[in-house]
Amino acid sequence: MMSERNLNIAVLAMFIGIPAWAYFSDEPFTITLMTRAAIFALAAVGLNLALGVGGLVSLGHAAFFGLGGYVMGILAYHAQTYTPLAEWPFLVEGTKSMPVIWLASLLLSAGLAWVIGSLSLRTTGVYFIMITLAFAQMMFFFSISWSAYGGEDGLSIYVRNNFPGLNTLDPIQFFAICFVILLAALFLSARLAKSPFGLALNAARQSPQRVETVGLNTQRLKLVAFVISGAITGLAGALFADLNRFVSPTMFSWQLSGEIMVFIIIGGVGRLFGPVVGALVFVALEHFLGGLSEFWHIYLGLLLLLIVLFGKGGLIGLICGREKVHD
Amino acid sequence: MTLLAVSDLRASYGPSQALFGVNLDVQEGEVLALMGRNGMGKSTTVKSICRMMPSEGTISFASTNLINLASHQTARLGIGLVPEGRRCFASLTVYENLVAAARPGAWMFDSVVDLFPRLGERAQQVASSLSGGEQQMLAIGRALMTNPRLLILDEATEGLAPIIRQEIWSAINKLKTETGLSILVIDKSIRELRGVCDKAVILERGRNVWSGSIDQLTSEITEQYVGV
Numbered sequence: 001m002m003s004e005r006n007l008n009i010a011v012l013a014m015f016i017g018i019p020a021w022a023y024f025s026d027e028p029f030t031i032t033l034m035t036r037a038a039i040f041a042l043a044a045v046g047l048n049l050a051l052g053v054g055g056l057v058s059l060g061h062a063a064f065f066g067l068g069g070y071v072m073g074i075l076a077y078h079a080q081t082y083t084p085l086a087e088w089p090f091l092v093e094g095t096k097s098m099p100v101i102w103l104a105s106l107l108l109s110a111g112l113a114w115v116i117g118s119l120s121l122r123t124t125g126v127y128f129i130m131i132t133l134a135f136a137q138m139m140f141f142f143s144i145s146w147s148a149y150g151g152e153d154g155l156s157i158y159v160r161n162n163f164p165g166l167n168t169l170d171p172i173q174f175f176a177i178c179f180v181i182l183l184a185a186l187f188l189s190a191r192l193a194k195s196p197f198g199l200a201l202n203a204a205r206q207s208p209q210r211v212e213t214v215g216l217n218t219q220r221l222k223l224v225a226f227v228i229s230g231a232i233t234g235l236a237g238a239l240f241a242d243l244n245r246f247v248s249p250t251m252f253s254w255q256l257s258g259e260i261m262v263f264i265i266i267g268g269v270g271r272l273f274g275p276v277v278g279a280l281v282f283v284a285l286e287h288f289l290g291g292l293s294e295f296w297h298i299y300l301g302l303l304l305l306l307i308v309l310f311g312k313g314g315l316i317g318l319i320c321g322r323e324k325v326h327d
Numbered sequence: 328m329t330l331l332a333v334s335d336l337r338a339s340y341g342p343s344q345a346l347f348g349v350n351l352d353v354q355e356g357e358v359l360a361l362m363g364r365n366g367m368g369k370s371t372t373v374k375s376i377c378r379m380m381p382s383e384g385t386i387s388f389a390s391t392n393l394i395n396l397a398s399h400q401t402a403r404l405g406i407g408l409v410p411e412g413r414r415c416f417a418s419l420t421v422y423e424n425l426v427a428a429a430r431p432g433a434w435m436f437d438s439v440v441d442l443f444p445r446l447g448e449r450a451q452q453v454a455s456s457l458s459g460g461e462q463q464m465l466a467i468g469r470a471l472m473t474n475p476r477l478l479i480l481d482e483a484t485e486g487l488a489p490i491i492r493q494e495i496w497s498a499i500n501k502l503k504t505e506t507g508l509s510i511l512v513i514d515k516s517i518r519e520l521r522g523v524c525d526k527a528v529i530l531e532r533g534r535n536v537w538s539g540s541i542d543q544l545t546s547e548i549t550e551q552y553v554g555v
Contacts, residue, residue, distance in 0.1 A: 199427035203416040210414050213377055214428035214473050215402030 003321040008273045011280065015179055023172045031171040034244070035281040038178040039240045044263040044275030045185045046232030051261070052270030053193055054225040055205035059257050060116065060132030063139045064230040066252030067112055068105040068237025070143065073155040073247035075101050080158060098163045098177070102237055109234020110227050117226035121219055133254055140252035154248025161242055169240075176237050182276070185232050190272055192228070201225050233260070262300070266307055268314030277315050330509050331376070331388050331406075331520045338368075338375050338382035345371045346382065346533040353477060356507040358499075359494055360520045360541065362553050363530035369513045370411055372530070373481050376511075377401050377408050389476065403430075407475030410515075411482045413466045415454035422450040424465055425472050432474025439468035442498050460491030467498065478502065480512045484519075492516070499523055517549050529553065 003215045015034065022030035043065055078085045078094025081174040086092040091209045095101060144152045160168045168174050192198045204211040204218040211218050250256065252308070259282070267278030289296035311318040329352050329550055336349040346368050353359045357439075360474045361369050375382035386393040393401050402408070414423050425446075431487070440447035443464040449457060454465060458535050463483060470478060483493040496519045502508045514520055520527070520541070527544050529537040529552045536552055549555055 196424075196426050196429060199416075199419060199423045203419060203424075203427050206416055206418065207414060209379060209398065210410065210416070211409045211427075213379065213402055213410065214399035214469060215399050215430055216428075217397070217399045 001321045002319050004316060007316060007320055008131055011273055011276055013184055019172060019175050028171045031175050033283055033287055035175040035178050035243055036202045037280045038182045039236050039243060040263060040279035041276040042182045042185055043233045043236035044260050044279055045189055046229045047260050048264050048275045049189055050226050050229035051264060053198060054201050054222050056222060056226060057129050058132040059129045060136035061260050062252050062256040063136040063234050064109040064113060064233040065237035065256060066139055067109050069241035069247040069251040070236035071105045072101050072238040072241040073157060074149055076102060076157045077155055083177045084154055098161045100153055101161060105234045105238035106231045110231040113230025115228045117223045121222050125325055136252055136254060136257055143249040143252055152249060160245055186272060245294055262304060268316035271316045274314055274316055330355050336372060336375055336382055336383045336384035338371050338380060342460050348534060350535055351528045353509050353511055355509055358429055358510040358524045360524040360527040361511060361513045362527055364554055367530045368533040369530055370481055373479055377406060402473055405476035407470035407473045407478045409466045409470045409480045409483055413462045415462050415465050417455040418453060419464055420447050420451050420453050424454050428472045430473045434471045434474050439471055443468055459553045460487050463487060463495060477509045482513055484514060484516060515555055517555055
């Protein structure tokens, strides 16, 4: 069987090789597809921290994805219309700067995750799933009702935001930005999983009471994981909005929360590259099967069914065998 | 100086009362044996001290009343529990089990390995692949990594091979003589308890029936209340 490390290297090679081939073959659409895969992977890397390591089955991560998207949309909208975002208590202007938008997305998504997590983590099991879903649905309907920013029609941004020294309208350069951020998130995720915090979180998933008896507050561990997870997914939302130059309430939809979870299940829950493999497969199916039939989700459902029934470690589990350390 | 003082401790499992006013105390550097037959309230007493279940009465640890605290807060104050049945974090390695529990203090990975060299040899092995004895050593090591002032061992040698039991008792002895750690130990091995404990408390049906110095614990008393 192939080692997981080699598979991870192969996946990274695909993320470099395919866009490079597309660049030299003048296939910008393929680069955009890979950018979409990298952004979806980033969103799922965020959820994987809560779901895979912490065992928190959140069906509301679209709340963070959508918030990140709207942070980008609102800041860019005010910048392009030259109107201030707020004048009181102090003047807040819009911006077209990606780093500023990313920072705002990270902070606001983390803040929202703290609020949602503080309330949801009082519950467990199916109640946790439902309460996270309820928060995301509240955000969804709020965005529909917010006519100042397009309501149900969403908000268009005419020109992609700026990154110092790069032409972000060039597909390969925007892909490079998204890929580097994905690598950074993977690095952070790997370090976190092996840090005392990650180990304690992993242990709390297995036996919360035992973790409490060694002096660790499991609720706080889970909340911190949920906040970091929400922040990463929020950043993915900001990038996704920049990719499409458009934000709409569908970024908050429960279908999107489900899709982010599907990426992880397809790739392998708790595996570092599980979300990456899952997002890549999803985008490939969406592209190739979507071209054959608009009901391509039937085939996605079939794949998901097969993986859940026969390969609980996801595709990575099927290719590399069961993980040695993760139960 | 009194480190732990438990008085009039009462606890119930739903409508069924398990403790009817247990009293015990552990002084700094002292080793107390908590004895009794199965189902007499020993583990319930320990769970109450560690705030793993609701109870009434007074539990004073280093002059702090624990009764309204959460489990993790008692551990932070300095109570290290080695629970019945070991319960290591199965999917983590030996090293990860220890690091996950670490709190600042003299006990670190290396000092735990000095106490239990087997854990050093198996540092990268997952806990679920260890033998029962090694898992017990890991559970003790994990509790020590929290740098406790009081170590509670709940049936730490139960069901282990004689040679492993010997290793664990010698480690407990070492903890007492070399570190002066206060220890509350639940066990039925009277001979080993005599070798390491300063005093004993015997429970029957959730009440104290005997307490005193270990030297005063006669075989008649142990036969009557512990059945050994």
